[in-house]
Amino acid sequence: MNTALRQSREVPFFNYQALVKPQRKELLDVMGSVLDRGAFILQKELAEFEENAARYLKVKHFLGVADGTNAIEISLLAAGVKAGDEVILPSHTYVATAAAVHFIGAVPVLVECGADHLIDPASIKKALTSKTRCIVPVHLNGRTCAMDPIIEIARTNNLLIVEDAAQAFGSRYKNQAAGSFGAAGTISFYPAKVLGCFGDGGGILTNDSAVYEKLYALRDHGRDRDGNFVGWGKNCRLDNLQAAVLNFKLQSFDREIARRREIAALYGEVLGKVSEVTLPPAPIAQGDHFDIYQNYEIEADRRNDLKEYLLKNGIRTLIQWGGKPVHQLEALQFKSELPYTDRLFERCLMIPMNTSLSNDDALYVAERIRAFYRGN
Numbered sequence: 001m002n003t004a005l006r007q008s009r010e011v012p013f014f015n016y017q018a019l020v021k022p023q024r025k026e027l028l029d030v031m032g033s034v035l036d037r038g039a040f041i042l043q044k045e046l047a048e049f050e051e052n053a054a055r056y057l058k059v060k061h062f063l064g065v066a067d068g069t070n071a072i073e074i075s076l077l078a079a080g081v082k083a084g085d086e087v088i089l090p091s092h093t094y095v096a097t098a099a100a101v102h103f104i105g106a107v108p109v110l111v112e113c114g115a116d117h118l119i120d121p122a123s124i125k126k127a128l129t130s131k132t133r134c135i136v137p138v139h140l141n142g143r144t145c146a147m148d149p150i151i152e153i154a155r156t157n158n159l160l161i162v163e164d165a166a167q168a169f170g171s172r173y174k175n176q177a178a179g180s181f182g183a184a185g186t187i188s189f190y191p192a193k194v195l196g197c198f199g200d201g202g203g204i205l206t207n208d209s210a211v212y213e214k215l216y217a218l219r220d221h222g223r224d225r226d227g228n229f230v231g232w233g234k235n236c237r238l239d240n241l242q243a244a245v246l247n248f249k250l251q252s253f254d255r256e257i258a259r260r261r262e263i264a265a266l267y268g269e270v271l272g273k274v275s276e277v278t279l280p281p282a283p284i285a286q287g288d289h290f291d292i293y294q295n296y297e298i299e300a301d302r303r304n305d306l307k308e309y310l311l312k313n314g315i316r317t318l319i320q321w322g323g324k325p326v327h328q329l330e331a332l333q334f335k336s337e338l339p340y341t342d343r344l345f346e347r348c349l350m351i352p353m354n355t356s357l358s359n360d361d362a363l364y365v366a367e368r369i370r371a372f373y374r375g376n
């Protein structure tokens with residue numbers, strides 16, 4: 001293979017300024033139209049986006065909410081999780097997943113992930129107690145968990161499933177959308193997520209109409225669709241300006257995913273033979289999975305040296321969650337022993353994966369990783 005390295009360059013991990021650039025005029029028109037009509041809360045664009053998102057994901061219901069964390073909290077409530085219940089989730093997730101469990105008075109129980117970096121069914125089984133009520137699989141990095149064994153554990157133990165699909169809008173397993181396997185699934189529209197808005201935003205998908213009705217009221221002060229108060233609720237509505245942006249961006253979402261999959265294929269081609277790194281599955285080798293590559297999380301020998309070498313070469317990388325899975329956050333005082341996850345966090349690294357990368361950028365990143373292990 002060609003050994004002449006591409007010229008040195010700066011590759012940011014994520015470029016927030018670039019988000020608006022390709023469609024600046026169209027986006028400002030969309031936002032201007034909302035502002036001119038004074039249509040801020042629970043308006044037409046929100047309803048349209050919810051309908052389009054449900055159709056896109058092939059689910060019965062989609063509900064816009066304030067953010068991905070509130071989405072988890074009210075989904076647990078609507079599914080029927082109660083104070084004191086134990087809820088099993090992977091430690092390799094954002095602290096928000098555990099916080100949502102905590103703030104409804106339930107108990108987060110952290111378990112291991114497997115080689116796919118997703119919750120490990122064997123570890124779920126070990127964590128079951130008489131208080132276990134719910135499993136929260138987290139579809140990390142744009143890959144849907146292999147759901148069959150998880151569904152089987154839930155079925156045989158009479159447990160609920162609420163999926164954290166914050167990183168997996170449009171990802172599928174056996175041709176079924178991430179988030180649609182359990183009572184409800186939650187999405188984040190944080191700007192750096194695959195489908196991002198220009199502030200905070202979130203959503204919930206469900207095929208269960210009873211759960212949907214509960215969610216509808218929980219999102220808006222306990223009011224049902226006729227405006228009647230049917231119980232306690234929160235305020236966690238998705239504002240209409242963000243909904244308008246999302247509705248617009250959904251139109252070109254397939255293109256965004258196709259581009260991410262192209263970049264993953266490029267990484268796979270150059271790095272596939274580097275024995276010191278383990279890559280996520282390439283787009284062509286996914287079997288039951290359709291991955292949307294929210295992130296590209298590799299495992300790497302001498303991870304910290306590699307990270308520093310890449311930085312010296314202008315390439316920004318990131319270790320997920322600031323380098324610590326939830327059970328390692330001292331302030332939260334978990335006593336879990338999760339050696340597999342501990343070991344993974346000495347090796348995992350996210351390299352740039354977003355639609356503002358050019359092919360040359362991606363090839364530069366891959367070449368530098370290869371050069372690091374070759375010692376040149």
Ligand SMILES: *Cc1c(COP(=O)(O)O)cnc(C)c1O
Pocket residue numbers: 067068069070093094096097138140164166167187188189190200201202
């Ligand atoms: C982003 C994220 C969240 C939180 O979403 P917000 O919209 O920031 O509240 C929860 N879980 C996971 C796995 C995430 O990546």
